[in-house]
Amino acid sequence: MDDSIYIPTLVVSVIFLAVYIFQCRRNGKAFDVSVLVSAVLGASGVSGGGFLMLSTVIPSLKEKLSNLNLYIFIAGLVVLVVSFQSLYREVTKK
Numbered sequence: 001m002d003d004s005i006y007i008p009t010l011v012v013s014v015i016f017l018a019v020y021i022f023q024c025r026r027n028g029k030a031f032d033v034s035v036l037v038s039a040v041l042g043a044s045g046v047s048g049g050g051f052l053m054l055s056t057v058i059p060s061l062k063e064k065l066s067n068l069n070l071y072i073f074i075a076g077l078v079v080l081v082v083s084f085q086s087l088y089r090e091v092t093k094k
Helices: 001-025 033-055 057-064 067-091
Strands: none
Touching: 001 033, 033 057, 033 067
16 A cells, blocks of 8 residues: 555544544443454545545646555446446336
């Protein structure tokens, strides 16, 4: 992971985790490690997706983000699945 993605991911992860820990303490719930993993993966998606979108309008950013094939694949997969779902709903509508 490139530093241009890693640092924002780290910052967003810490914010997500701080909110989660606060909620756990406030509601008296136990800390769940799976939420930690999900928060870090989610933060990575937020950072990567945000930078992918920005790279379409900021050419210098596109050059720095050459190792984002995973995010490009995920974005393409999401568009594909949502398109199929939409078509299926329209075709099978009664």
